[in-house]
Amino acid sequence: MNINATLIGQAIWFGLFIWITMKYVWPPLQKAMADRQVLIADGLAAAERGKHEQELAAKRAADALREAKEKSADLVAQAEKRAQQIVEEAKGTAKVEADKVVAGAKAEIDQEVERAKQVLRERVAELAVAGAEKILRKEINASAHADMLVALKQDL
Amino acid sequence: MSAEGGLTTTGYIEHHLTNLVVCADSSKIDGVCKGFWTFHLDTLLVSGILGLVVFGLMAKFASKATSGIPSGGQNFIEMVVGLVDQQVRDTFHGKSALVTPLAITIFVWVFVMNAMDLIPVDFLPFLLGKITGNEHLPFKFVPTTDPNLTFAMSITVFFIALFMGLKVKGFSHFMHEVFAVPFGIKLAPVNFLFRVVEEIARPISLSLRLFGNMYAGEMVFILIALLGLYQLPLALPWELFHILIITLQAFVFMMLTIVYMSMASESH
Secondary structure (H helix, E strand, O other): OOOOOHHHHHHHHHHHHHHHHHHHHHHHHHHHHHHHHHHHHHHHHHHHHHHHHHHHHHHHHHHHHHHHHHHHHHHHHHHHHHHHHHHHHHHHHHHHHHHHHHHHHHHHHHHHHHHHHHHHHHHHHHHHHHHHHHHHOOOOOOOOOHHHHHHHHHHO | OOOOOOOOHHHHHHHHHOOOEEEOHHHEEOOEEOOOOEEEHHHHHHHHHHHHHHHHHHHHHHHOOOOOOOOHHHHHHHHHHHHHHHHHHHHOOOOOOOHHHHHHHHHHHHHHHHHHHHOOOOHHHHHHHHHHOOOOOOOOOOHHHOHHHHHHHHHHHHHHHHHHHHHHHOHHHHHHHHHHOOOOHHHHHHHHHHHHHHHHHHHHHHHHHHHHHHHHHHHHHHHHHOOHHHHHHHHHHHHHHHHHHHHHHHHHHHHHHHHHHHHHHOOO
């Protein structure tokens, strides 16, 4: 073990390498590593935020879907109700119309009957007059007994 | 390569444990470099080239560092640097622009130097012998087996810790800690002595731990290599085990440095 001037030379080498590391190796690497750490932290935070937002969006979508379903169910129910109403209304109108038609027909029938009765009455009166004329041609003057004939016609 | 070409076992081991030295004439004793002004050329070259390559690469990747998706190289460097930074964060609670780069430098540099130990012991010397034409040229390829290197590192760490303590605590507080802790100002000489022993023990243990581990590991590789063909079933397990050791030693050196820095900058 002989200690000699090599010691000084080695110390100079050592100092030189410490200087190189201190000046050219460590600072840029430290900066790069620190920057990357920040970058990664930011990325992770962003991912977390994105995930959270995605969850929120999914929840919102589910809400919207449920709302839409409720709304459509409401609409269908309303439409059904309205349809029912319309059918009811139509039924009512048809009944009224039908009643009107029936009433009109009845009135017409009554009129017809009345007219037929009138005609028949006149015919009967004529026949009666004609029969009576035939029977009473000689004895009875039509004009003299006109009052009586009219009264008879009225009774028929 | 055992006992070939007239090389004895002792000679082989010695060859592997001898540094390539250069020195001024004034430092020569009997024609051999033994004085203080001797340089271990192999240690200086290998550690310097490894450091330049590794830190150059790291600086290159760092200059292109992006906070977006990192390239493979950047990713790898970030992994290593992040590991070291995590240790610093866990242990060192002060504010300093120096501690993390220091810890990164120590971990990476010590690791690559230790990793030279994983290259088979005779491979690089053989290559070097072929290139230079001198088979007996001594050259140690694992710089951390040279105590000069480990001491240089630990002493540098010691001084950085000292200055950091002075800077963070201020001169008066620092002096108070040196002379009045743990027994109070009345026993100032005892406190001072304790402090000195503590401060000196740290760099010594720090450097000798790394040196001893790597030297011993290298030694075992050399001894295994001496077995000739029988080295094969032994070299592999030791190699695998050594991967653990080199990483652990680099980590321990780095960790203790962080602890010393943290102790220097915190009141206790």
